[in-house]
Amino acid sequence: MRETATLIVRRGNAGEDAPTSSYEVPYTPGQSVLDGLRFVRAHLDATLSIRHSCISANTCKECMIIVDGKVDYACTARLEPREMVLEPLGNKAHLRDLVTEITPPDERMEHALKSGLGKVVAGA
């Protein structure tokens, strides 16, 4: 029988209740949790938001999440053929699903606006 990893992923936007989605991902040795999440997005559910830039090379450091209660990079954490619980970082503002606000404060849009680079206008 083919082995699977079951990813139980915390979902939702900031400030919402925290429902979870459960995804069955085919397991082969040598995969990362990020590989599993990318499989989910391409084959099961594209509405799942995750964040990464490099792909399992551990250079961009953008994919930090909580794996089974511990802070880890999704690209270096190994996917395992069992239930794995994935949550967004607890110490950063939550944006959506597994994505938190990791942009340095002075590189965010709000900072640019406060610095006088522009303004917010009501849309038509």
Place this chain on the structure above:
Amino acid sequence: MTVAMDVVQLETDVLVIGSGAAGMMAALEAGKEGAGVILADRSLIGRSGATIMAQMTVAVALGSQTPDSWEHHLADTLAAGRELCDASLSQLVCEEGPRDILQLDEWKVGWARNDDGSIRQALAPGHDRPRCVYVDFLSTGPAVAKTLRGRVLRQKEVARIGDLYITDVLVTDGVATGAAGFSLADGRPVMVKAKAVVIATGGLTRLYQRNSASANMGGDGYALALRAGAELTDMEFVQFFPIGHLAPRLVGMDPIMWDPFRYKLGGRLLNAEMREFVNDYGNEEAGTYNVTRDRATFAILSEVKAGRGSPAGGAYLSFQHIPAETLRASFGPVIDRLAANGIDLTRMPIEVAPIAHYHMGGVKVDARMRTSVPGLFSCGEANGGSNGANRLSGNAITEAFVFGRTAGRTAALHARAAGNADAPVPAGALDLVSAVAPEHGENHAGLIAELQQVMSVDVGPFRTEDGLNKALAAIAVLKTRVGALPPGAPGPYNMARLDWFDLRTMLLVAEAVTRSALARKESRGAHQRDDFPAMDPAFVLHHTVKLAGDDIVLGRAPVEGHTLCEVA
């Protein structure tokens, strides 16, 4: 439909899109010229592009340990480019590269040094002498990115905005006047008015299933340039890095990490018969690993095609002849990371295969980084021309520095002179980013994977007319499946919408690559046609790409500049 939404309006002299080495260099230089700069990136500033993933070499004729001059570097660059380099651009890279390397040295990037204190230079494929500087065999890119980011942080004229996805350059009366996009953190539409816009978005390797760059390298700059009315050149030339990691699976390590191993220790490329084969293809490697990337790629894939590939479909790379202590002395902690992945190099070969790595083609610019659209500039890997049909190893970061600096300066001077500060915003500029549409029923992340499959199979290193036509047909079908509007509503980090915008870009760029490849009925450098296996002098020309309405139009342009014999 669109809904009433708050819109962010920003204003600056120079907008730089992309914050790899080219973008950061452009921002620094424009700031130095006194221009106000917004340095925008769809991800984190200085962390998200190809630079940070660069492993090793930066080619530059410093002559710090072996006498050298930029003319020698240029001769090697032109030879690798197989007669298709725009020599004015190649010359700029080779001639001005040393200045930027020394500048980075002054900024304490930490180039490796010889015992006598001189900057150490390694020999890399295609170079006639040791010419490549590096920080450490596996961390040159991160050091460069960190150093430049440190400088950008101190440059008060430069405002950094991360998580800003640019979808289109704004063009008013044929002149670039800013850009439209959205803020990823909250989904708000964003409009940036700018007197000059610099594209520094890198390449397109995300079009391919196996690639060595970041997920952001889906050809954003090429699509931005095309839709703004600018011209692209040489789009058929996608560089494959010959020895990308294939098997067994590696977690948390860069797929192109084997090159430094090979330079430093030697490493035998073997076929299924455990025989070295690279010399069978007219190369003379002789243990020096000086075969250029296009030739090594060709040799490996030819062996696979002949049924002599490794089980996963590549070649074996073996370090079994290297003693364990030498391996450890050279790559210390990396050996432990490999062991954690079940790899013991003293006991087993690993499998490698060509992996999409770099794009030689791109935005057509002059030696001041001007595109054909006034106010729009381009730099770094986003540019085409300087590398012709094949890039010499080590030239990518050099050109990021030189082109970035040049683009920053030209853009700042343009902004100073520009009178377009009050140009009207083009009608409908924010329609797409503020659109609210029903969910499509299509999984766009899945469609991206389908496109990657199509490109890998039919527009990879080996091409045929049938395959390329098949790819064009598949791209046309994917276009109809994408839909006219991004799905759902703008919101915080809505990746389903992000995928839609990425796919819109990737399909346009994939078509540009495929149509250019179809037109080039010969084999040259990184472009190999099974149905036209020889180089044809009739194709010493550039294919150019423009948009007419929604249609891609191919053109031809002569190759400008030096011939090899003039500089050799």
